[in-house]
Amino acid sequence: MSTEVRVPTLGESVTEATVATWFKKPGERVEADEMLCELETDKVTVEVPSPASGELSEIVAQEGETVGVDALLAQISEAGNAGPEETKAKETTKSDGGEAKADAKGESDAPKSAPDEGQEVDVMVPALGESVSEATVATWFKKTGDTVKADEMLCELETDKVSVEVPAPASGTLKDILANEGDTVEAGGRVATMTRGGEGQAHSAQEGTPETTEDPKQVASEAPAPADKGREDTEDAPSAKKMMAEKGVDREKVQASGRDGRVMKEDVINALNQPKEEKAEQPKQAPRAPVPAEDESREERVKMTRLRQTIARRLKDAQNTAAMLTTYNEVDMTETMALRKEYKELFEKKHGVRLGFMSFFTKACCHALKEVPEVNSEIDGTEIVYKNFVHMGIATGTPNGLVVPVIRDADSMSFAEIEKAIGEKGKRARDNKLSMAEMQGGTFTISNGGVYGSLMSSPILNPPQSGILGMHKIQERPMVVNGEIKIRPMMYLALSYDHRIVDGKGAVTFLVRVKEALEDPRRMLMDL
Incomplete structure (x- = not known):
């Protein structure tokens, strides 16, 4: 044992x-x-x-x-x-060199790793996150019969929100793939089986051969060197190799930050985010000639990812379940923009983060939710659950789809804390590093379509929440101010709400309070 x-x-x-x-x-x-x-x-x-x-x-x-x-x-x-007598017997065996005594205790001269040779090992689905019970096999990086090393990436799973990598639990040979690409697997289920055998070598390659403690190192030294020259003794992180292969990134153009020159996933991300001027040096490809319709179909059929399927299902469920209604207002952003311009340099110097508009909107919404608590509630059967806290969801667009990381207890945070949290969550969302826990438990959501140029839209609820605020593009328009026509930076606001909980009066009151807080930010300081 x-x-x-x-x-x-x-x-x-x-x-x-x-x-x-x-x-x-x-x-x-x-x-x-x-x-x-x-x-x-x-x-x-x-x-x-x-x-x-x-x-x-x-x-x-x-x-x-x-x-x-x-x-x-x-x-x-x-x-x-071992007990005293057993220990003494063992020491006698070692000093006398008596093989018979060693055999009587179940010991042998074979390497201590030998009992594990040829052992079948299950490759299991790892923990997928709170309330997530299944995933889809997205990509297999190895084939049946391939030799793998311990912790080398075998496959990637897709859940509703995040991707999960499945490493090899031991070194050996991939014996059988039980779940193919596109199959749905449950948390804790098996995706493959493998045979344990040496440090990254198939067990069958070592059978019938006298084993010594030097064999694994000798085999390792005879293995082909990595493709990158000058790095024979350095192995990049599996997640980094996977991303370089997917994105077509040249290893030589990635600056390694890991131990002994290892490339980490963050290094690849940094390489992808290099200034456009550096990427502009690459020769441009000639435009693709149009393909005649009779030669090749002009349609492409691609299966939806689990994330996109989940987004589609949840949005449609929200429409089918909630009595969803949207009310609109507009806000003059003059005072908020002036306050931001006046203090943004001092703010960044003191707090180490830029002062954006999202902290103003988050604060304004928290202020309004206190006065209209039904917008910060949800339906549970025949009961209404009122939240005496604000876990603010910030809708974030990523290359893989829309996700909503949650800023917990936003009502008790300062402007600087909100800006730091939004920046950190946004970066993690774009890098596909958000955990399931970071996207659960929101009580209200803000969606900023204005960053994409949206002038007006009706956001869809994020169940089981009863309210979502849509921000839009700031655009200068002629407005009548004290009897005079003036050019003002205006933004349309849209509040979608569940009419089963929130009445029209509550929805309008909420928007008016947000409007008042943004048009006179001092009101938030005075709790008015």
């Missing part, structure tokens, strides 16, 4: 780490909670203690290797816990 040493939880949204240092060697005695190794993530260093007392029989993940959450790091043999 042996005890497994696995990668602990690394923190919210952190899925992989690099083995930095091993403090123990195979064969050494370890005590429970004694430090075995140290892992490095993008943000912090994580120490891994021994889960039990015994002998460190095998190190599975070497220094410099990338490992995922719950991946196998090492094995601890219970031989270290």
Whole structure:
């Protein structure tokens, strides 16, 4: 019997780490909670203690290797816990060199990893997030019979909101794929089986061959070098390699920030976000000649992603379920724009974040929700649940579709805290790093279609919420002010609400309070 040493939880949204240092060697005695190794993530260093007392029989993940959450790091043999008589007998065996005594205790001269050779290992669906029970297999990166290393990426799953990568639980051979691309799998289900065998080598390649402790290193040294020259001993993060392949990014143009020159996923994202001037140096492709209709169909049929299917279903459910109605108003943005212009430099200098319009709108909505609490409520069966807090959803467009990260307790946050939270959530949304927990629990939503040039629209509710505010483009228009025609920066506001809970009076009152707060921001300071 042996005890497994696995990668602990690394923190919210952190899925992989690099083995930095091993403090123990195979064969050494370890005590429970004694430090075995140290892992490095993008943000912090994580120490891994021994889960039990015994002998460190095998190190599975070497220094410099990338490992995922719950991946196998090492094995601890219970031989270290033997009683006094057993320990004495074992020492006698070692000193005398008596093979018979070792065999009587079930020991052999074979490598300690040998019992695991050929063992069948299930590849399971990882935790998908709160209330998420299934996912769709999007892409397989390996085929049946391929040799894989521990924690090497096998496939990618798509849920309603996020993508989930499935790493190999051990080194060996991918034996059988149980869920093909497009199949739906449940949380905790099996997607494949593999045969454990060596450090990234198929078990069948080692059968019938005398094994020594040098074999794995020898095999590894004979393996083909990575395609990138000068980096033979450095392995990029699996998520980074996947993104480079998907986006067509040249490895040589990515500046590595990981240990020993490893490329991390964030490095690829930074390369993709390089200034347009640098990308403009690439030669332009000649325009594609029109394809005659008789030669090739001018239509393309692509299956909807799970995210797009979920967006479609939830939006239609909102229309079918709620008694949805929209009321409009307009706001003169003169005072808000003047206040922002006056303090934006000082604000950024003190708080380290730019002062935008979203913090003003978030504050104005929180102010209005206190006066009209039914807009900040939801229906649960035959009951109305009033929320005495504001978890503000901020609708964010991403290349994969619309997501709504939630700013929790926005009503108790300052302008700076709101701006920082919106900026951080927006970046994580665009990088596809949001967790399910970060998109759940919202009580009200703001959608800013104005960033795309929308002048007016009717937003659709985000169930089970009863209200959503639509912001639009700021456009100068002639307005009558104190009997005089003046040019003013105006914005249309649209409040869509569930008429089952919110009456017309409440909806109009809410919009008027938002309008008043933005046209005279001092009202928010005076709680008026």
